[in-house]
Amino acid sequence: MKKSINIKSLILIGMIGVSAVLSSCVKQDFAEPDAVTPSFTMPAGASLITIQQLKARHTSANSLDSITDDVYIQGIVTGNDQFGNIYKTLYIQDSTCGIVLSLNKTSLYNEYKQGQQIYVKCKNLILGSYGGTLQLGSIYNGGTGQLPEIAVPNHLFKNGMPKAVPAPMHIRTASDLIPDNVSKLVILDSCSFSEAGLPFVSDNLTTDRSLKVKDGTIITVRTSNYAAFKNSIIPAGKGTVIGLLGLYNGTYQLVIRHIDDVYGFIPPIADASFTTNPLTWAAPNTWTTQNVTGAQVWAFDASYKMMKVSGYAGGNYANEDWLISPSYSTLNIPSAILSFDHAAKYGSPSTELHVMISTDYNGANFATATWTELTVPNWPSGADWTFINSGDINLSAYLNQANVRIAFKYTSTTSSGATWEIKGLNIRR
Numbered sequence: 001m002k003k004s005i006n007i008k009s010l011i012l013i014g015m016i017g018v019s020a021v022l023s024s025c026v027k028q029d030f031a032e033p034d035a036v037t038p039s040f041t042m043p044a045g046a047s048l049i050t051i052q053q054l055k056a057r058h059t060s061a062n063s064l065d066s067i068t069d070d071v072y073i074q075g076i077v078t079g080n081d082q083f084g085n086i087y088k089t090l091y092i093q094d095s096t097c098g099i100v101l102s103l104n105k106t107s108l109y110n111e112y113k114q115g116q117q118i119y120v121k122c123k124n125l126i127l128g129s130y131g132g133t134l135q136l137g138s139i140y141n142g143g144t145g146q147l148p149e150i151a152v153p154n155h156l157f158k159n160g161m162p163k164a165v166p167a168p169m170h171i172r173t174a175s176d177l178i179p180d181n182v183s184k185l186v187i188l189d190s191c192s193f194s195e196a197g198l199p200f201v202s203d204n205l206t207t208d209r210s211l212k213v214k215d216g217t218i219i220t221v222r223t224s225n226y227a228a229f230k231n232s233i234i235p236a237g238k239g240t241v242i243g244l245l246g247l248y249n250g251t252y253q254l255v256i257r258h259i260d261d262v263y264g265f266i267p268p269i270a271d272a273s274f275t276t277n278p279l280t281w282a283a284p285n286t287w288t289t290q291n292v293t294g295a296q297v298w299a300f301d302a303s304y305k306m307m308k309v310s311g312y313a314g315g316n317y318a319n320e321d322w323l324i325s326p327s328y329s330t331l332n333i334p335s336a337i338l339s340f341d342h343a344a345k346y347g348s349p350s351t352e353l354h355v356m357i358s359t360d361y362n363g364a365n366f367a368t369a370t371w372t373e374l375t376v377p378n379w380p381s382g383a384d385w386t387f388i389n390s391g392d393i394n395l396s397a398y399l400n401q402a403n404v405r406i407a408f409k410y411t412s413t414t415s416s417g418a419t420w421e422i423k424g425l426n427i428r429r
């Protein structure tokens with residue numbers, strides 16, 4: 001008697017067997033391969049020279065200098081294309097100086113990270129200048145071009161794992177802006193942007209912004225429309241900027257690698273002259289007035305661009321009038337110095353005029369707020385209309401306050417009514 005075979009059962013058994021085999025494979029653990037530390041040894045017969053020695057081979061501004069002997073340079077990567085503001089370029093530097101490597105390859109940061117030491121085989125490469133910045137690359141259309149991507153592995157060799165980048169060099173005065181420092185990583189402290197409040201890039205086009213160095217020298221900050229931080233707002237005040245120094249047609253430029261290269265900016269407390277009516281200045285935190293006694297009040301003189309008050313109107317009248325600043329914060333700043341320009345004629349300015357300060361005036365509690373008189377070093381004599389500077393008034397006793405207000409308090413009597421004019425006010429660190 002023949003036995004029948006159940007085909008469905010055989011299929012089911014086969015599927016279970018395959019599943020078991022696959023399951024056993026999935027459950028196996030495989031060790032991850034160890035990271036390979038790249039290492040480079042100079043070839044026999046080759047010579048290692050400094051970047052400075054290589055740059056010295058560039059014979060003139062317009063020359064293209066071929067490297068024909070077997071020489072290498074080594075340096076640390078200080079800038080790559082990770083955040084979009086650098087394109088097909090690596091910046092490297094050694095203890096002598098820096099140089100730009102022009103490479104026809106994108107996403108360089110995946111292989112050549114900041115802090116990576118690399119050796120560059122210079123033979124058959126070209127030294128040429130682009131706008132004044134020396135580059136190492138390949139010849140293209142009669143000029144310095146990018147080394148073809150296929151040739152990059154034949155000229156760039158990593159050695160070791162990435163470490164810290166070299167400490168940036170300080171740029172503080174115009175004398176620091178020299179060709180020998182081009183392509184170096186640099187740091188500018190106590191610097192300020194002229195276009196604070198604007199984005200780094202406008203109209204989605206590569207944009208130049210102005211950065212004022214400590215001594216007032218201006219450096220151009222050039223930002224690509226592909227930079228990851230292109231829409232970041234330029235900070236106000238003074239702070240620190242790190243970048244790669246460049247030179248283009250006689251103008252020194254700075255290339256910021258990442259928004260973290262811009263830090264420590266503290267906005268100015270105030271920097272105002274009464275070129276417009278201070279009652280509408282710095283809205284919504286505007287200057288305000290308080291009339292306590294008398295009909296004469298503070299007013300803006302548009303002809304002379306100043307604030308003015310006088311108790312004399314065909315005769316002397318008793319008055320008390322206040323001109324009160326917007327609220328300033330002195331949190332997290334090391335110092336604050338107040339100064340202003342003023343003139344006063346008639347009366348006794350040093351006894352009738354007062355400069356006050358408060359940390360608890362909220363704009364509505366004038367009568368109950370605490371006001372303290374500040375000592376003003378220089379008062380006008382009252383003999384003429386000559387403007388003088390008040391001198392520095394130290395506000396160190398009012399640091400770490402969220403709400404500081406300055407007030408100019410004017411008083412006059414029926415026997416003495418000076419005229420007080422204020423042309424400018426500045427609170428600086």
